[in-house]
Amino acid sequence: MRVILKTRPRAKPKIPIEAEEIIPQNFLRKNDIRVYEGNKERALDDLFFVTYEGPAVSPDQVEIVLTGDTGVIKRVGEYMNAGRIIIEGDIGMHCGNFMSAGEILIRGNADAWLGREMRGGHILCEGNSGHYCAAGYRGEKRGMRGGIVEVRGNSGDFTAEYLSGGEVIIHGDCGDLPGVEMRGGTLVIGGDCSRPCGNMTGGTCMIFGEAHKFLPTFRKNGTDDIVYAGKHYLMNLFRGDVANRGKGTLMVRQ
Amino acid sequence: MSGLLIKNAFVIDPISGVKGEIMDIAICDGKIVEEAPRDAEIIDAKGHLTLPGGIDSHSHVCGTKVNFGRYMSPEDMRAGRTARKGVMHVTSGYSVPTTFGNSYRYSTMGYTTVLEGAMAPLEARHTHEEFTATPHQDMLANTLFDGNWSVMEAVREKDVKRAAAVVAWTLSAVKGFAIKLTNPGGTEAWGWGRDMSTIHDVVPNFEVTPAEIIGTMIRANELLNLPHSVHLHCNNLGVPGNYRTTLDTISLVPDLNKDRQSLYLTHVQFHSYGGTTWRDICSKSEDITRTINSTPHVVMDMGQIMFGRTTTMTADGPMEFKLYMLHHNKWSNHDVELETGSGIIPVYYSRKSLVNCVMWAIGLELALLTKNPWQCLLSTDSPNGAPFIKYPEIIGLLMSRRFRENERKMIDPRTEHFVPLFAIDRELEWYDIAVMTRAGQAKALGITRIGKGYLTPGAEADVAIYPIKPGEIDPSVEYQQVVAGFSRTLYTIKRGRVVARDGEVVVEGANSTIWSKSNVPAEYDMGSDPEFTRKFEQYYTVRMRNYPVQEVYLPRGKMIASEAFL
Numbered sequence: 001m002r003v004i005l006k007t008r009p010r011a012k013p014k015i016p017i018e019a020e021e022i023i024p025q026n027f028l029r030k031n032d033i034r035v036y037e038g039n040k041e042r043a044l045d046d047l048f049f050v051t052y053e054g055p056a057v058s059p060d061q062v063e064i065v066l067t068g069d070t071g072v073i074k075r076v077g078e079y080m081n082a083g084r085i086i087i088e089g090d091i092g093m094h095c096g097n098f099m100s101a102g103e104i105l106i107r108g109n110a111d112a113w114l115g116r117e118m119r120g121g122h123i124l125c126e127g128n129s130g131h132y133c134a135a136g137y138r139g140e141k142r143g144m145r146g147g148i149v150e151v152r153g154n155s156g157d158f159t160a161e162y163l164s165g166g167e168v169i170i171h172g173d174c175g176d177l178p179g180v181e182m183r184g185g186t187l188v189i190g191g192d193c194s195r196p197c198g199n200m201t202g203g204t205c206m207i208f209g210e211a212h213k214f215l216p217t218f219r220k221n222g223t224d225d226i227v228y229a230g231k232h233y234l235m236n237l238f239r240g241d242v243a244n245r246g247k248g249t250l251m252v253r254q
Numbered sequence: 255m256s257g258l259l260i261k262n263a264f265v266i267d268p269i270s271g272v273k274g275e276i277m278d279i280a281i282c283d284g285k286i287v288e289e290a291p292r293d294a295e296i297i298d299a300k301g302h303l304t305l306p307g308g309i310d311s312h313s314h315v316c317g318t319k320v321n322f323g324r325y326m327s328p329e330d331m332r333a334g335r336t337a338r339k340g341v342m343h344v345t346s347g348y349s350v351p352t353t354f355g356n357s358y359r360y361s362t363m364g365y366t367t368v369l370e371g372a373m374a375p376l377e378a379r380h381t382h383e384e385f386t387a388t389p390h391q392d393m394l395a396n397t398l399f400d401g402n403w404s405v406m407e408a409v410r411e412k413d414v415k416r417a418a419a420v421v422a423w424t425l426s427a428v429k430g431f432a433i434k435l436t437n438p439g440g441t442e443a444w445g446w447g448r449d450m451s452t453i454h455d456v457v458p459n460f461e462v463t464p465a466e467i468i469g470t471m472i473r474a475n476e477l478l479n480l481p482h483s484v485h486l487h488c489n490n491l492g493v494p495g496n497y498r499t500t501l502d503t504i505s506l507v508p509d510l511n512k513d514r515q516s517l518y519l520t521h522v523q524f525h526s527y528g529g530t531t532w533r534d535i536c537s538k539s540e541d542i543t544r545t546i547n548s549t550p551h552v553v554m555d556m557g558q559i560m561f562g563r564t565t566t567m568t569a570d571g572p573m574e575f576k577l578y579m580l581h582h583n584k585w586s587n588h589d590v591e592l593e594t595g596s597g598i599i600p601v602y603y604s605r606k607s608l609v610n611c612v613m614w615a616i617g618l619e620l621a622l623l624t625k626n627p628w629q630c631l632l633s634t635d636s637p638n639g640a641p642f643i644k645y646p647e648i649i650g651l652l653m654s655r656r657f658r659e660n661e662r663k664m665i666d667p668r669t670e671h672f673v674p675l676f677a678i679d680r681e682l683e684w685y686d687i688a689v690m691t692r693a694g695q696a697k698a699l700g701i702t703r704i705g706k707g708y709l710t711p712g713a714e715a716d717v718a719i720y721p722i723k724p725g726e727i728d729p730s731v732e733y734q735q736v737v738a739g740f741s742r743t744l745y746t747i748k749r750g751r752v753v754a755r756d757g758e759v760v761v762e763g764a765n766s767t768i769w770s771k772s773n774v775p776a777e778y779d780m781g782s783d784p785e786f787t788r789k790f791e792q793y794y795t796v797r798m799r800n801y802p803v804q805e806v807y808l809p810r811g812k813m814i815a816s817e818a819f820l
């Protein structure tokens with residue numbers, strides 16, 4: 001089944017929409033789905049033109065397509081556990097919170113907290129992502145625990161903060177402090193970043209661009225010739241963060 | 255005149271000697287009276303358990319330290335959220351809720367009076383502002399004197415009267431209720447990089463020992479004729495083998511007051527450990543309770559821990575540092591100039607941790623082995639042992655051996671080798687619970703004089719009616735009903751007005767703050783003592799005239815005045 005949600009024109013288009021109920025399992029039985037516009041509760045129909053195409057017997061056969069002015073919609077895919085969500089444009093904060101399985105494809109940019117504390121599944125963002133991509137929310141000691149988040153563009157600050165499992169791949173640049181407090185999993189940064197992996201205790205981070213303001217609390221551990229995505233790279237190897245008795249691995253391309 | 259008549263109440267009112275009788279309670283203008291006005295509203299209690307409003311004699315709900323607990327744990331604030339509803343504000347937080355969260359949750363459990371366990375004098379304004387926003391409970395503040403420089407100087411000079419004078423000035427300046435000593439001398443010593451291991455170690459720069467501070471303050475407290483006794487958090491909290499320190503401390507206490515105890519020991523569970531390390535830690539509750547049973551002039555509260563997540567917060571900075579070294583989680587440490595300090599860390603008490611299981615057992619043992627319920631009050635040192643919403647579960651455990659046995663199956667099986675809990679058959683009765691949750695507190699805090707903790711004419715009309723019919727249930731078997739019953743009242747009545755009903759708060763509430771003022775002769779007024787004022791202006795970063803909390807911070811302040819014997 002394909003569900004197409006096209007945003008309706010709104011009188012005040014800047015008011016954010018909170019839509020944690022937009023997940024495939026909720027459309028299977030065509031539940032009464034409620035969303036919030038600011039602090040007002042609305043029916044899905046009030047804010048979207050909804051079209052259903054074809055049948056589905058299980059949530060993994062449900063595909064949701066979001067189009068229109070989607071950049072203000074928050075929490076899409078929260079606790080999603082099956083199926084597929086395709087966002088034709090940008091998406092608001094907290095997309096894919098806690099998701100455990102299924103797939104989210106974002107053709108535009110994602111705002112902050114993309115894949116926050118995600119446990120499994122796959123998120124692909126073809127544009128850029130905001131701050132705290134694949135991180136833990138305020139105060140949380142574990143960020144993403146499993147699954148894959150892939151961003152084709154750049155990512156903001158604090159990417160993969162508290163990462164403890166799964167894989168985060170940023171093809172472009174990251175902002176400040178990617179992989180800070182990381183304790184497991186893998187973070188791959190295709191471009192540049194600054195101050196990577198402060199306080200890391202575990203996991204692996206690979207940086208193929210330049211690491212600016214490199215922290216002095218990482219111990220050089222030789223070099224290694226690695227194969228990533230079918231290509232050879234010579235990497236400088238570091239262990240740390242020694243300030244935190246960390247046993248993480250940080251690799252930076254020579 | 256507004257009246258209320260509660261009919262057919264199954265009343266237990268230990269202070270008035272009522273041990274479970276069906277009776278009516280008449281209320282007029284916020285007080286219990288002989289006869290209700292003719293137009294009084296009537297509540298039919300239908301034989302349900304009716305007690306004086308609950309009183310918590312040691313909890314951490316307001317003040318800078320509590321607030322720091324809130325903002326260092328945003329994940330805790332995301333737990334326990336409730337939406338705005340009727341007169342109820344939005345609330346959030348589980349172990350450190352918002353002030354309204356605390357107030358509503360206490361209110362639906364039937365609590366109408368709460369004592370904040372530790373207020374740093376310098377930071378009193380913040381505490382009073384939060385008191386005002388805790389509208390369903392009358393509030394009192396224990397005021398910290400454990401590292402007060404002027405007090406320690408007086409102790410060094412062996413000048414009890416001067417120590418008393420400093421206390422009198424400070425209490426009245428910050429609108430505090432009683433003297434609180436948290437790890438006396440220990441936090442100050444730690445500030446200089448030292449650790450105190452017994453109450454006879456010397457605090458650097460002051461040349462006084464914790465034992466001297468405690469002894470002097472007990473005497474000073476009686477000279478000031480304060481309603482409550484000294485409220486002590488002993489030295490060496492949480493250290494294996496610390497029961498010796500606790501016993502040493504109890505042996506210092508003279509019997510100086512005929513109406514109440516001369517020393518209140520708080521969260522004694524944390525101070526009853528045997529062994530030498532975390533590996534061989536064991537319960538010494540038997541030694542402690544044996545001493546308590548033969549020392550009627552000392553009262554304690556349990557400081558029970560319950561399994562789950564919570565936040566620890568105390569003025570005992572060094573202890574929190576040790577906990578931090580154990581957990582390596584987030585930690586806050588704070589120094590309050592010339593007075594005290596504090597520390598905060600989040601913790602998780604686990605059934606899989608032998609140490610935690612031993613701690614859990616000790617708290618219960620203290621309550622079960624203390625013969626006189628007036629000497630062991632129910633508390634979790636909320637939120638240190640558990641948030642106060644766990645009280646009903648503790649009541650269930652104390653009233654039901656079967657409940658304890660069921661818990662035994664879920665905890666670390668080695669626990670029974672380290673604790674006597676499972677050999678204790680005692681099951682507390684409704685009367686014991688009524689003492690341990692309100693009457694005992696009222697007496698220990700000395701607030702029966704303002705009508706707290708009982709239900710005979712003249713008393714404040716603070717009443718809690720629970721959905722429990724004592725004659726019809728067997729608490730040792732139907733303990734789940736006991737837990738559910740104590741979790742939400744049918745009616746909570748505060749000053750003659752129904753404030754909560756069936757777990758829902760129905761009015762905004764308007765509380766008062768109770769504070770103590772001891773009138774001292776002019777020569778003991780520290781406000782005009784040249785030595786005191788000189789040092790104040792020299793050392794504090796605030797001017798002495800800006801230090802006292804103005805009346806505007808206590809919109810409904812209620813002063814308990816006393817005459818000092820100086």
Ligand SMILES: [Zn+2]
Nearest residue numbers: 312314371635
């Ligand atoms: Zn306390």
